[in-house]
Amino acid sequence: MQHKTLTFITRQAPYGNNKAKLVMDAALAAAVFEQQINFLFMDDGVFQLIQNQNAEFILSKTTSRALETLELYGIEQVLVDAASLQERHIAADDLSIPVRVLKAEEVRQLTANSDVVINL
Amino acid sequence: MSALHTISGSPSSGLLDSCLKLICPGDGILLIQDGVYYGCPPYLLNCVSRDYAIFALREDLLARGVLSKLAERIDTVGYRRFVELTIDYDKVISWS
Numbered sequence: 001m002q003h004k005t006l007t008f009i010t011r012q013a014p015y016g017n018n019k020a021k022l023v024m025d026a027a028l029a030a031a032v033f034e035q036q037i038n039f040l041f042m043d044d045g046v047f048q049l050i051q052n053q054n055a056e057f058i059l060s061k062t063t064s065r066a067l068e069t070l071e072l073y074g075i076e077q078v079l080v081d082a083a084s085l086q087e088r089h090i091a092a093d094d095l096s097i098p099v100r101v102l103k104a105e106e107v108r109q110l111t112a113n114s115d116v117v118i119n120l
Numbered sequence: 121m122s123a124l125h126t127i128s129g130s131p132s133s134g135l136l137d138s139c140l141k142l143i144c145p146g147d148g149i150l151l152i153q154d155g156v157y158y159g160c161p162p163y164l165l166n167c168v169s170r171d172y173a174i175f176a177l178r179e180d181l182l183a184r185g186v187l188s189k190l191a192e193r194i195d196t197v198g199y200r201r202f203v204e205l206t207i208d209y210d211k212v213i214s215w216s
Binding site for chain 1: 128129130131132153154157160161162178179180182183184185186188189
């Protein structure tokens, strides 16, 4: 099969709507087909990374646990936009999974070098 | 007549800016759902005069892991107090 580079950009906070889950499901599905996957947290999407979430308080499922499945599915490029973290006063210690922090120029290159960009 | 403004979208929704166009002395603001993210980088609420009480729903803060990051001026409330607030203010204006 032809290998393509797919970049998934997740820009929504968890729980308020289901877009964060949609991006995650799409990325995991793509990973099954052994494509090169980049998974980028940007804008409000960085709120998904905050540790100590507990959605039982709102009778929902804690989505931060699903983030751990990215690695299980072989998605190694888990990335976050530095500016989005900074704007929201979120520090590296606040995050629940290891992610690589990208500067603005690196983010631009990431999408420029991708065959497909899925952005929700 | 006083109003309780409930804000249920994250800061990128711009709902607070819209709310501030209508808010009047004596009104209060209650952050719920993704609206609680307005309380996290504390500077976001600097544009809200100290004359207005700001509340945030504790369950939504806990679910999102942001209770410990909350701006000091915000009162956290549970569902019971939420209901009381809707009664204490004359009306509720919902921003979503």
